[in-house]
Amino acid sequence: MVNTTSSTRRPFDPRSKWAELSQAERSAAYDNNAAVKNSPALIAERNEASARLRGTLRSHLDLPYGERANNKIDLYPAAKPDAPCLVFVHGGYWQRNSRELFAMLVEGVAAHGWSVAIPGYSLAPEVSLTDIVADIPRALDWLAAHGAAYGVAGPVILSGWSAGAHLVAMALNHPRVHAGLALSGVYDLAPIRDTGLNTALKLTDEEIATLSPLRLPVTNKRLDIAYGGSELPALVCDSIDFHEKRAAAGAPGQLIAIEGADHFTILEALRRPDGVLVKAARRLLD
Template sequence: MQNPDTIWSTLGAAARSAAYDNTNAVANSAALNQERIEASAAYRAAHGGALDLAYQPGERTAWDLYPAADPAAPCLVFIHGGYWWKNRRQDFACLAAGIAAHGWSVAVPGYDLAPAVSVSAIVAQIRASLDWLQAQGAAHGIAGRVIVSGWSAGGHLAAMALDHPLIAAGMGISGVYELGPLRDTNLNQYLRLSDDDLTQASPLRLPVVDKEFAIAYGAAELPALIHSSRDFHAHRAASQAPGVLLPVAHADHFTIIAQLREPDSRLIRCILDLERFAAR
């Protein structure tokens, strides 16, 4: 499995875009997404904890909170993906089920999307959302230790949020940790990546945060996504930062997050371990 970044200069525009095109790489991605959206609508209806709580003015810049019975229970913050230009927090609610079965709270932030805002602005919004949760979470039944996670673009945003004082540890799932190649793909029609975005919002270019950060990816993902996870893990390991590299057998970019709905899945067990490590 060759890392496309090593032959990037030899690839044409179509091949560069295909290297990061998760949707077309997974034949049933539309059906998987639709099932998740429908399951999330049902979950929100059945678990309407504290929904649509604004942390900044705007429709998207809000929290959906699902507090546990015990306010002191750990909390998983889950950041949705969509290559920073699509999707919404409401359509990922069902992913709270797996960790909630262990008595955890779950908090899902939204954020504005490109091209209306830059990737760097989205990073800043996630940090603002965590500021709000740090100040207001207890009033809504969330006062325990916080682990941050996210999928795809959300994995990138989780890595960028790891140094926030509220965050004890984190896990990126199928993340993109170097933004540079994306500027050469059709994604850039939405992202409009600047030089500052590349240098200030690429986790692989930034100082390592010495908190535990697990890095998960599907073994059936596109090579570019697999190598991004491996490279970020190696980058952190070189500074002796803690965190496992977690390939999930047979999982692709879309099936991997179904594990968050299963209380005994590898991803849920990893999140539980992150909290235990942080508690020591």
């Protein structure tokens, strides 16, 4: 079931009593792996499918767009160079995962004649979140300058999952981006500093103020925001709050609640050619 109305049920947000919670309880509020009991199996299947597809799909892999080791992008061009392109930014709380592990998402939009680009990006603790956020516009700059040479020249829908959704929100104003699709994102960094995730991130006051989409002026470009109905409440509330902030400012975009989906199974809606989020991505071209 999919809900795209503004009447989506808001769960109890543990951050409303944040000061009363222990460090362990605060970390648990963002621990998607622990919250989804079969997450190891879901992650293993995702990684295996991506390894299999990455080796068989028509592609240009490991193209450097910057100087750091993870500044590489994988391109999966469609038959037509001017086809729409889904640029997908992976998640992992800005400190784990890589572009190679998400090649399984290519099949969804590729079935409709789209290209796909999957950029990697630098990770904490080797670099700061400020550096990580800067990587995505750098990848988009490279795509604008060089994509056509690899058969990728159509309009870009920028999508991302989890930490990748945060990076999508931060890069939405890039001129190469037509619209965005953010999945299961974190849009306020302040609570993250109070969790174990901050051991690697080492967030500063300035980063919380300038890199939290919920604390920044709204980008007036279409952004659909999706989340799973079985996600952790903190992530659900961030998605609802970010959509409401944008709607109040008159920015276009839908809030898409996928009932029954958790933080990992929501990706199936972008992986399947008939998936709800594939349909959402295609509507963003209208």
